[in-house]
Amino acid sequence: MLREIVEFVILTVLIVAVAKYLLYMPAKRIAERLKFSEQGAGQMLGYLTSAPELVAAVAVAATGFMTTVAFNILSSNVINAILALSAAAWYRQTRRLFTRQLWREHLIIAISIIVPILLLVTGQVESAWVIPVFLVAYVVYVLVIRRITADGAAPIEHVGSDPPQDAAAVSTEVRTGVRGYVALQGLLILAALASLYFLGTALGDTVYELGTTFGVPEAILGVVIGVVTSLPEWTTFFSSYAWHRRNGTDRASEEVTHNLLASNASNLLLVQTIALAVFLLVAT
Secondary structure, three states, rough: OHHHHHHHHHHHHHHHHHHHHHHHHHHHHHHHHOOHHHHHHHHHHHHHHHHHHHHHHHHHHHHOOOHHHHHHHHHHHHHHHHHHHHHHHOOHHHHHHOOOOHHHHHHHHHHHHHHHHHHHHHOOOOOOHHHHHHHHHHHHHHHHHHHHHOOOOOOOOOOOOOOOOOOOOOOOOHHHHHHHHHHHHHHHHHHHHHHHHHHHHHHHHHHHHHHHHHOOOOHHHHHHHHHHHHHHHHHHHEEEHHHHHHHOOOOOHHHHHHHHHHHHHHHHHHOOOOHHHHHHHEEE
């Protein structure tokens, strides 16, 4: 059992390192270069940081531990919320995190925690009806986020007295430079996702050994996986506040909120749905 625990710790450290240096930083550079809003940057980070949950959930579901996946999703979403609050408290931004403008985001985040609890309590974790219902719910989520993003779009500000007269005529050289820069950062993100795939697979194998060989309960395994797969979110939450502080901006809470929102929503509506489909097709 000691060997499995050591492997678990090593995988945890590697996931944190990959999330910070190959996932968050390149994603933030892309968002900055393409002038994403804080909501857009947060949504992108949320989807990217859900990659470990996806890999781990699919790997565990394929072994038949669907209840472990459900506890993983629930614990991940709860832990994500706690980590976002911790980051805000650390940087003394808690009040900004709970502004009236973010009430819709907070409502969806609360739903992303309540629904997994209901599935576990009612014993519907392995039910096939969850798949179409969650897919429809995801479409609704995307439409709501589009409305929220449109409502919260910040006005474009020009530096200096007058905007450039030829702002619409961007040179071919500049466009090529932007495309090359974005492509390079995109390759780093792909490398991060590939790394997280292998790390997540190894994590799933380790969890399977702990569950089958040593009889660790599925609920405990799910919570432990939830902690580990939430490490990328922990990294990006704190990194977002640090980045905005260094650059003298005060909209880090919007980015963190949408990071949390996209991560929790994708965990529930996409990751759990895909894992359930794998479970029904392979493990049963």
